[in-house]
Amino acid sequence: MTTRRTGLREQKKQATREALSAAALRLALERGPDNVRVDDIAEAVGVSSRTYNNYFSSREQAIVAAVNSEREARIAAAVADRPDSVGLAAAVIEAIVDQYTAPGVPSREALLLITARPALREAFVDTTSAIEHPLTDAIARRLGDIDPNTARVLAASVAAAVRVAVEQWLRTTAASFTAGGLVVPSGSLPDLLRTMLAPLAPALDAAEQRARQERCRVTTPDGSK
Template sequence: MVTVSRPGLRERKKQRTRDALLHAALELFLAQGYERTTVDEIAEAVDVSQRTFFRYFAGKEEAVFFAQSVTEAQFLDAVRQRPSHEAPLEALRQAVLEVWDALGEVVGQLLPPELHLRVCRLIESTPALLATQLRRSAELEERLAEVIAEREGLDLDKDPRPRVAVAVFCGVLRVTKRLWSCGDDNSPASMRELTACHLDAVGPALAQKWRTG
């Protein structure tokens, strides 16, 4: 079970500063372009120093992918905590839906769905960010494969199944995210429903005949 603890007063103040910097950065990236936006402009928008910005983010790129990093970390933990009797794809499916249920409110407060959607489109339309997204996706898939191999007691270098299962799973998530970003309903609930629907179609798509006539 993914749990979200309530931070103390000092931590909440730090989070407010971080969130203000995050929102200012994203809005500036969207308004004038990622490459053309400077850290000084982001800090000035929140009336803090450049040094304060770097206390929270290593750079502009980290700000773009901050919300994604939060969900990825929670997702990896959720996979590790799934019951050992679950098959790998089922464990991945339950973990990602569990994370959506637990983090929907938190991530929604961090990034409103409309802003998150615009950032997704910014990433896809900015070559430098798209390259980073592809690298991050590959790194996440490898970490997931390691977790699956460990929970199944397999040698990842000798058994291809963990990487194959993770590749299928992450491919479905990519398709889902693309369809969600192009759809009319961009709510978190819509994303969750679409994710569950597509993951449920994996088994029939891989193991059954498609022709009905």
């Protein structure tokens, strides 16, 4: 019963977080983010401002949370779901590119909102750090019982590369503002992500190769096959 209550409590918390972030984005699109207060977001969901502050530290954080929609968990799950026949580097890079370039995420309206305001751009870029911990776990599962710091360093490096790519993408997108609206260069984000992650591919694959060698050594300590 305790486990079930804990599970229901976590589901309720997640539902509240999603409702708050959705309300924040909706109100920001309707009124402009400068005209949205924390009290407005909380009222739209039917909770107190104190409850809101348990989930988000700013309205910008709530707005970009709606756009990200738990992307970091999906990236980690995608890496874990890749078959062993797919190398670690390919698994990580493809998972990130897939999740950052899913059709309609973010929507054109949300992207316009984010790129138009420095505070929202900064908050959006900051969300890349959330990749690190779930990705650490996913990489560690792929590598097995080797030095756990290896998985953490690799995941932190991946998160840093994604941050650089997203920063550059947002700068390019913001610079494309014209009197007629916003033009987003097609394919620019996938290209940037692959370019920034490419230098990490040898390290990811080398770590996986070492892990395989270590497992073989433990399985056959006399070197036999």
